Amino acid sequence: MSIESITAASAGTTLTSPVVGGGVFSGTAKALDPNANTMDKKAFLQLLVTQLRNQDPGAPMDSNALMAQTTQMASMEALTELSTTSRESFALQMRVAAAALVGKNVSYSDGTTTITGVASAVSFVGGVPTVTVGGKDVALDAIATISAAAPAPLTPVVPT
Known part of the structure; x- marks a missing residue:
């Protein structure tokens, strides 16, 4: 049946x-x-x-x-x-992927230009995590490239 x-x-x-x-x-x-x-x-x-x-x-x-x-x-x-x-x-x-971006250089497109900056924070509020780049929240799936952040410039230490 x-x-x-x-x-x-x-x-x-x-x-x-x-x-x-x-x-x-x-x-x-x-x-x-x-x-x-x-x-x-x-x-x-x-x-x-x-x-x-x-x-x-x-x-x-x-x-x-x-x-x-x-x-x-x-x-x-x-x-x-x-x-x-x-x-x-x-x-x-x-x-995990979004959290690994913090401190790295990332780039994304806003539709007309490609913007590059350092990922400073991650939010898990929505369905897709967002990464804060230069004060703007960007969806994880909009990130186009990832590279190591440039090291901070060395400041010479002068003994006193």
Whole structure:
């Protein structure tokens, strides 16, 4: 038995899906995100439970089909966790990269000219870290070049 895909459902939409034995169930799509084309774990479980409740007693759901659906749910959970971990890892990498720029010469383009200056601070307030260059906040992904800052000039020490 297969489950037809459900896409772009919004809250309050009625879902229908075939059940083994020719029966049909319906339910309200409250667990679906109206801005996404995917089902979440809660919607998947509601769909599975509704199928089990409304199956034809004379032709119950095949245990292989049930196992396949359970496996699909486990795969979906694993992929969701992997996606979350990847996003968190990327965010951490951006923070480390931005912090490593402090004290270095960086350049960026403001649309017409290339501006070079020393990165003096980093902010992690938004989704993309910003680097302060010459008093202006620049998004990390706008930085074009990085070089070691020029060493401070040596001042001779005269013994007294």
